[in-house]
Amino acid sequence: MSNTELAGLADFACTLADAARAVTLPAARLVQEIENKAAGGAFDPVTAADRAAEKSIRALIAAHHPDHGVDGEEFGSTPGAGRFTWSLDPIDGTRAFICGLPGWTTLIALLEEASPVIGLIDAPIVGERYLGDSAGSRLIGSGGTFALRVSGCRSLAEARLATTDPYLFDGADAGAFDRLRRAARVTRYGFDAYAYARLAAGGIDLVAETGLKPHDYHALVPVIRGAGGVVGNWRGDDDLSGGDVLAAATRDLFEAAVVTLARR
Amino acid sequence: MSNTELAGLADFACTLADAARAVTLPAARLVQEIENKAAGGAFDPVTAADRAAEKSIRALIAAHHPDHGVDGEEFGSTPGAGRFTWSLDPIDGTRAFICGLPGWTTLIALLEEASPVIGLIDAPIVGERYLGDSAGSRLIGSGGTFALRVSGCRSLAEARLATTDPYLFDGADAGAFDRLRRAARVTRYGFDAYAYARLAAGGIDLVAETGLKPHDYHALVPVIRGAGGVVGNWRGDDDLSGGDVLAAATRDLFEAAVVTLARR
Numbered sequence: 001m002s003n004t005e006l007a008g009l010a011d012f013a014c015t016l017a018d019a020a021r022a023v024t025l026p027a028a029r030l031v032q033e034i035e036n037k038a039a040g041g042a043f044d045p046v047t048a049a050d051r052a053a054e055k056s057i058r059a060l061i062a063a064h065h066p067d068h069g070v071d072g073e074e075f076g077s078t079p080g081a082g083r084f085t086w087s088l089d090p091i092d093g094t095r096a097f098i099c100g101l102p103g104w105t106t107l108i109a110l111l112e113e114a115s116p117v118i119g120l121i122d123a124p125i126v127g128e129r130y131l132g133d134s135a136g137s138r139l140i141g142s143g144g145t146f147a148l149r150v151s152g153c154r155s156l157a158e159a160r161l162a163t164t165d166p167y168l169f170d171g172a173d174a175g176a177f178d179r180l181r182r183a184a185r186v187t188r189y190g191f192d193a194y195a196y197a198r199l200a201a202g203g204i205d206l207v208a209e210t211g212l213k214p215h216d217y218h219a220l221v222p223v224i225r226g227a228g229g230v231v232g233n234w235r236g237d238d239d240l241s242g243g244d245v246l247a248a249a250t251r252d253l254f255e256a257a258v259v260t261l262a263r264r
Numbered sequence: 265m266s267n268t269e270l271a272g273l274a275d276f277a278c279t280l281a282d283a284a285r286a287v288t289l290p291a292a293r294l295v296q297e298i299e300n301k302a303a304g305g306a307f308d309p310v311t312a313a314d315r316a317a318e319k320s321i322r323a324l325i326a327a328h329h330p331d332h333g334v335d336g337e338e339f340g341s342t343p344g345a346g347r348f349t350w351s352l353d354p355i356d357g358t359r360a361f362i363c364g365l366p367g368w369t370t371l372i373a374l375l376e377e378a379s380p381v382i383g384l385i386d387a388p389i390v391g392e393r394y395l396g397d398s399a400g401s402r403l404i405g406s407g408g409t410f411a412l413r414v415s416g417c418r419s420l421a422e423a424r425l426a427t428t429d430p431y432l433f434d435g436a437d438a439g440a441f442d443r444l445r446r447a448a449r450v451t452r453y454g455f456d457a458y459a460y461a462r463l464a465a466g467g468i469d470l471v472a473e474t475g476l477k478p479h480d481y482h483a484l485v486p487v488i489r490g491a492g493g494v495v496g497n498w499r500g501d502d503d504l505s506g507g508d509v510l511a512a513a514t515r516d517l518f519e520a521a522v523v524t525l526a527r528r
């Protein structure tokens with residue numbers, strides 16, 4: 001892909017994120033009102049906003065890039081005619097969304113032959129957009145655009161660790177994460193994809209999670225790598241399809257975490 | 265206290281929060297830079313910003329209300345000549361602060377004869393200020409000022425529960441919290457005082473924590489009660505001095521949580 005083509009598609013990813021924001025931000029307020037009036041009902045974090053935002057993104061892709069495929073969390077896969085496919089999660093962190101907390105994001109990735117080449121993590125409540133590609137990663141906010149750079153943290157004892165929910169780990173994974181947590185300097189919870197965005201910005205040094213779907217991790221990869229970080233699975237290689245994701249500010253920290261997770 | 269006096273002191277609390285923001289917001293960026301350059305060193309979440317913000321607040325109180333006492337997290341207690349004392353925690357959530365996460369807050373409470381009559385929870389990163397007193401609670405943000413109202417949630421099975429860190433509980437408290445977590449609809453972590461602010465706004469229904477100091481809980485009480493919520497300790501009464509705090513959107517939910525926490 002040429003630099004011009006890449007820049008054009010990165011701008012288009014921002015257009016998609018703008019369209020999603022126009023749906024999700026008013027919905028975040030509305031969901032609070034609905035929640036506060038509801039007398040009960042089954043717990044369904046997949047809101048109408050999630051579906052409306054994905055529809056809005058899909059309509060833009062169909063209009064501007066009809067040859068591109070789309071694979072969305074809500075409406076599944078629509079194969080394209082060429083080598084590009086968009087991978088979408090309109091609202092990642094639906095639990096944060098229903099609680100009115102700022103950590104939910106919109107995830108948009110462009111895959112070229114199944115490999116993510118552009119990643120976008122949009123955090124509407126805090127007004128931050130994290131965009132990564134082969135030209136690097138940047139934070140686009142109300143104050144301007146800034147290059148993103150991971151921290152230089154190389155040891156677990158100094159690492160600021162994050163994961164979404166310590167109770168999401170099963171069996172051996174729970175034990176492995178507990179070892180990591182005890183070895184790290186500090187652990188924060190509750191941020192879903194936003195934790196990876198903060199890793200790219202240098203605020204978090206290490207993130208470990210399991211059970212991620214492709215829509216959850218595709219967008220993270222270019223953002224983290226474009227900021228100089230390392231992302232792979234818990235065994236230390238690049239295949240994320242098992243859903244176990246480990247992201248670190250440095251290669252040394254990544255490898256230290258792999259060793260600690262694997263220890264018996 | 266007259267309504268006029270109360271309104272004047274609530275405005276003054278906002279002036280104090282503005283002064284703290286002027287210190288903490290630039291420091292939040294600076295701390296990230298320092299963290300990212302640091303090669304190591306002991307973990308000390310009490311930053312220079314914490315101290316500078318408290319100094320700034322204390323100077324304003326001394327200038328405008330020299331008869332008021334001050335009890336701050338950083339510089340201790342300075343008794344006043346009258347019935348009013350300010351209770352301050354310039355940066356609550358220092359772990360979030362050092363990780364560049366949006367959940368840290370500035371807590372400011374005015375006590376009248378040891379009872380909190382004005383509470384202010386300021387969340388600078390998200391630009392939200394939660395203010396509560398006998399006139400009610402309101403959210404002061406960039407979009408204007410809005411009355412705060414808790415949700416109507418009355419049952420644990422429907423409740424959105426929050427706590428800062430599930431690993432902060434010791435012994436029997438850990439078991440009690442685990443029962444609560446399993447009974448609740450969804451649990452979110454990592455927000456310190458911001459969770460109580462979101463409870464006042466109706467986004468969270470229930471918060472349970474232990475180990476809180478007076479500076480941590482004084483400001484919460486008027487904000488929660490002013491929004492129609494209930495706050496007390498884990499045994500269901502009003503004494504918070506043991507540091508165990510339970511806040512709920514409704515009395516029914518509060519009592520259901522007390523029963524679940526106490527079960528053996």
